[in-house]
Amino acid sequence: xxxxxxxxxxxxxxxxxxxxxxxxxxxxxxxxxxxxxxxxxxxxxxxxxxxxxxxxxxxxxxxxxxxxxxxxxxxxxxxxxxxxxxxxxxxxxxxxxxxxxxxxxxxxxxxxxxxxxxxxxxxxxxxxxxxxxxxxxxxxxxxxxxxxxxxxxxxxxxxxxxxxxxxxxxxxxxxxxxxxxxxxxxxxxxxxxxxxxxxxxxxxxxxxxxxxxxxxxxxxxxxxxxxxxxxxxxxxxxxxxxxxxxxxxxxxxxxxxxxxxxxxxxxxxxxxxxxxxxxxxxxxxxxxxxxxxxxxxxxxxxxxxxxxxxxxxxxxxxxxxxxxxxxxxxxxxxxxxxxxxxxxxxxxxxxxxxxxxxxxxxxxxxxxxxxxxxxxxxxxxxxxxxxxxxxxxxxxxxxxxxxxxxxxxxxxx
Amino acid sequence: xxxxxxxxxxxxxxxxxxxxxxxxxxxxxxxxxxxxxxxxxxxxxxxxxxxxxxxxxxxxxxxxxxxxxxxxxxxxxxxxxxxxxxxxxxxxxxxxxxxxxxxxxxxxxxxxxxxxxxxxxxxxxxxxxxxxxxxxxxxxxxxxxxxxxxxxxxxxxxxxxxxxxxxxxxxxxxxxxxxxxxxxxxxxxxxxxxxxxxxxxxxxxxxxxxxxxxxxxxxxxxxxxxxxxxxxxxxxxxxxxxxxxxxxxxxxxxxxxxxxxxxxxxxxxxxxxxxxxxxxxxxxxxxxxxxxxxxxxxxxxxxxxxxxxxxxxxxxxxxxxxxxxxxxxxxxxxxxxxxxxxxxxxxxxxxxxxxxxxxxxxxxxxxxxxxxxxxxxxxxxxxxxxxxxxxxxxxxxxxxxxxxxxxxxxxxx
Numbered sequence: 001x002x003x004x005x006x007x008x009x010x011x012x013x014x015x016x017x018x019x020x021x022x023x024x025x026x027x028x029x030x031x032x033x034x035x036x037x038x039x040x041x042x043x044x045x046x047x048x049x050x051x052x053x054x055x056x057x058x059x060x061x062x063x064x065x066x067x068x069x070x071x072x073x074x075x076x077x078x079x080x081x082x083x084x085x086x087x088x089x090x091x092x093x094x095x096x097x098x099x100x101x102x103x104x105x106x107x108x109x110x111x112x113x114x115x116x117x118x119x120x121x122x123x124x125x126x127x128x129x130x131x132x133x134x135x136x137x138x139x140x141x142x143x144x145x146x147x148x149x150x151x152x153x154x155x156x157x158x159x160x161x162x163x164x165x166x167x168x169x170x171x172x173x174x175x176x177x178x179x180x181x182x183x184x185x186x187x188x189x190x191x192x193x194x195x196x197x198x199x200x201x202x203x204x205x206x207x208x209x210x211x212x213x214x215x216x217x218x219x220x221x222x223x224x225x226x227x228x229x230x231x232x233x234x235x236x237x238x239x240x241x242x243x244x245x246x247x248x249x250x251x252x253x254x255x256x257x258x259x260x261x262x263x264x265x266x267x268x269x270x271x272x273x274x275x276x277x278x279x280x281x282x283x284x285x286x287x288x289x290x291x292x293x294x295x296x297x298x299x300x301x302x303x304x305x306x307x308x309x310x311x312x313x314x315x316x317x318x319x320x321x322x323x324x325x326x327x328x329x330x331x332x333x334x335x336x337x338x339x340x341x342x343x344x345x346x347x348x349x350x351x352x353x354x355x356x357x358x359x360x361x362x363x364x365x366x367x368x369x370x371x372x373x374x375x376x377x378x379x380x381x382x383x384x385x386x387x388x389x390x391x392x393x394x395x396x397x398x399x400x401x402x403x404x405x406x407x408x409x410x411x412x413x
Numbered sequence: 414x415x416x417x418x419x420x421x422x423x424x425x426x427x428x429x430x431x432x433x434x435x436x437x438x439x440x441x442x443x444x445x446x447x448x449x450x451x452x453x454x455x456x457x458x459x460x461x462x463x464x465x466x467x468x469x470x471x472x473x474x475x476x477x478x479x480x481x482x483x484x485x486x487x488x489x490x491x492x493x494x495x496x497x498x499x500x501x502x503x504x505x506x507x508x509x510x511x512x513x514x515x516x517x518x519x520x521x522x523x524x525x526x527x528x529x530x531x532x533x534x535x536x537x538x539x540x541x542x543x544x545x546x547x548x549x550x551x552x553x554x555x556x557x558x559x560x561x562x563x564x565x566x567x568x569x570x571x572x573x574x575x576x577x578x579x580x581x582x583x584x585x586x587x588x589x590x591x592x593x594x595x596x597x598x599x600x601x602x603x604x605x606x607x608x609x610x611x612x613x614x615x616x617x618x619x620x621x622x623x624x625x626x627x628x629x630x631x632x633x634x635x636x637x638x639x640x641x642x643x644x645x646x647x648x649x650x651x652x653x654x655x656x657x658x659x660x661x662x663x664x665x666x667x668x669x670x671x672x673x674x675x676x677x678x679x680x681x682x683x684x685x686x687x688x689x690x691x692x693x694x695x696x697x698x699x700x701x702x703x704x705x706x707x708x709x710x711x712x713x714x715x716x717x718x719x720x721x722x723x724x725x726x727x728x729x730x731x732x733x734x735x736x737x738x739x740x741x742x743x744x745x746x747x748x749x750x751x752x753x754x755x756x757x758x759x760x761x762x763x764x765x766x767x768x769x770x771x772x773x774x775x776x777x778x779x780x781x782x783x784x785x786x787x788x789x790x791x792x793x794x795x796x797x798x799x800x801x802x803x804x805x806x807x808x809x810x811x812x813x814x815x816x817x818x819x820x821x822x823x824x825x826x
Contacts, residue, residue: 014586014590015590047592071585072586073582073585073589074586074589077592078589078590079590079592080592080593081593161811161812165719165812165813168812169712169719170712170713170716171486172484172485172716173427173485173715173716174486174712176424176428176490176491177427177428177490178457178490179457179460179490179492180493202811203812295711296709296711297710297711297713298708299582299583299586300710303583303585305582306578306582307719307720309811384810384811387811388811389811395803397615397797397800398574398722398797399577399578399615399800400578400581400582402581402582402585
């Protein structure tokens with residue numbers, strides 16, 4: 001069962017505030033085991049393997065390693081590059097194993113979302129045919145909270161805390177301006193899963209408070225009932241604060257804001273969906289003649305470390321630690337998973353990468369009200385624990401100080 | 414010199430994080446003087462006067478009043494409505510004085526930006542012809558920092574602190590993604606004055622760190638030299654973080670991103686300028702073939718109380734206090750002003766509303782480098798003191814708790 005060699009860790013996909021906490025967890029856990037000799041990081045995920053751009057993580061100062069727990073972005077840099085195949089006739093997979101052999105990589109830990117878990121799974125599946133003994137583990141990461149096989153993804157709690165605060169603050173600001181601009185539409189990230197729009201409900205602290213309406217990617221969008229609902233809130237409250245995810249679909253499952261024949265796509269071929277804010281603005285200004293402001297928080301919801309959740313940071317670290325300890329125990333092809341229980345919620349399962357790869361976990365019906373316009377108390381009870389606890393950042397000249405890892409190349413012995 | 418009666422305070426224009434600190438200062442200062450009997454607030458600024466929508470501020474709980482120092486938005490609600498004339502044949506000005514007489518308003522304090530100082534000035538100028546004894550004072554408020562006659566405007570420091578933090582965090586995030594999206598353009602508010610774009614330079618903590626380039630509304634925009642500069646940074650650093658204000662003009666003084674004949678305007682007739690981000694994105698993607706991301710922080714830079722500057726909050730409060738104490742001393746038609754000195758910087762002057770009304774104070778040449786693409790050390794030395802000190806907000810369930818004033822109507826005795 002004992003496998004001796006080096007560990008390689010990589011980060012992939014859009015970073016969250018706690019992706020570096022997971023990296024911290026991987027590094028600190030790996031240091032515990034004699035079987036793991038070197039601890040290496042790949043720069044820009046898979047791209048760094050293909051290009052042999054690996055850095056030595058044991059050679060970093062302990063101060064920089066500790067700083068990872070308080071630094072946004074991906075300290076190893078991430079990528080959107082994916083492996084296409086796990087077959088031995090694929091150039092990329094051949095090259096990955098060539099580099100693994102060269103650097104005696106026996107533990108590979110990949111931290112990312114569902115696309116990245118697919119890449120990790122391809123590497124895992126190739127091991128046998130490559131006749132190379134390696135343990136591959138995924139570490140969950142996504143602010144979207146949409147990984148299959150786990151009830152929670154590290155990164156989501158910090159985004160939820162930041163977005164709910166932003167909604168509470170923006171709502172007070174926008175209330176002040178009801179006579180000139182009564183409607184606000186805030187667009188969160190999340191393409192097909194409404195976990196972050198849902199989390200914005202945490203801002204609501206009383207009957208008429210924002211947010212008033214949540215548009216879930218899970219609920220078919222109906223123009224008329226939406227406009228009627230907005231009108232009803234406007235007549236009662238004097239202004240309306242609406243949250244929407246990036247992707248809204250009609251009853252036929254087509255994105256409402258993507259005109260046919262006019263679909264911009266991202267590097268994965270996913271349609272660019274930020275346009276939903278403008279779509280709703282145009283709809284409301286045309287139908288209700290009420291001025292509408294669109295807010296798109298963008299990067300801030302993935303990088304606002306200054307307002308991260310301390311609980312989320314802990315789960316981030318623990319995800320990294322669990323992946324390493326499971327690999328040491330002999331597991332390969334798995335990702336640590338949280339099953340939310342009544343008492344002590346922690347990483348209490350391992351889920352196969354095959355299950356996670358490219359799947360999407362959407363918000364279940366029990367978390368959405370019958371009208372399809374707000375969350376239920378069950379959802380609030382579920383998400384609230386993950387936004388608890390504040391971070392205390394080191395400050396200098398009024399601003400937080402973050403860490404950068406040193407580019408110390410791995411010397412191949 | 415002694416004038417006895419009620420004080421009325423109003424808030425106008427887009428709120429800042431500290432506009433309620435000024436309100437707190439006005440209320441607490443007013444309580445000190447026997448000459449001031451009632452302390453009233455007008456809801457939605459001038460609109461509340463015209464509609465007699467006034468609330469009693471002495472009837473609020475002290476807890477709510479204290480909460481103002483830690484609450485974003487405008488607690489009295491603001492407006493974008495302006496007075497057109499100070500002449501006695503104008504319906505609005507007649508109505509304002511009618512309400513002043515009815516409620517025996519002898520002190521009128523108006524908190525806002527340059528448009529609002531113009532409205533306060535019109536009320537001040539009408540007093541003599543109306544044969545009504547009243548003292549009118551303005552209180553400076555604008556995140557843009559562009560009020561004439563003062564070296565600093567409360568609100569700017571908190572926005573500067575938040576934006577610089579956001580730039581530092583977003584830059585770490587975006588660095589991670591250089592291989593898929595190397596260029597970022599962040600658009601701050603500020604139409605013709607680049608104080609907030611300039612403040613983003615505070616994030617820069619080392620040679621190759623973000624932001625790399627700042628586009629100032631004060632510097633004529635030249636496509637070719639901009640593209641060349643971006644290319645140069647890209648070749649050295651591998652990615653580029655650009656800051657721009659909302660308004661950029663060419664050498665003829667025309668906004669670069671507003672097509673002629675296609676100008677959307679806001680309620681004041683100002684062109685809507687948010688489009689500058691898309692303009693720069695299109696330019697760079699076309700010329701350099703490098704994927705560019707646009708970030709528009711929007712409301713958060715005016716409402717992020719959770720990350721406000723404690724120093725800015727103090728200046729906000731002191732502006733309100735100074736306006737009231739000056740009115741008690743007999744001044745009318747003025748606004749408290751800060752002249753930045755070598756030692757103790759505080760409100761050390763009063764400036765005539767006439768000077769402030771509708772004027773704009775732009776960033777001086779000495780704060781912009783010779784190339785026109787970054788700030789000087791003089792600017793950093795000027796702005797740094799105003800972002801110091803963190804706020805400690807009351808928290809509940811992982812989120813900050815804010816205050817709402819009670820709608821207790823003024824009873825006319």
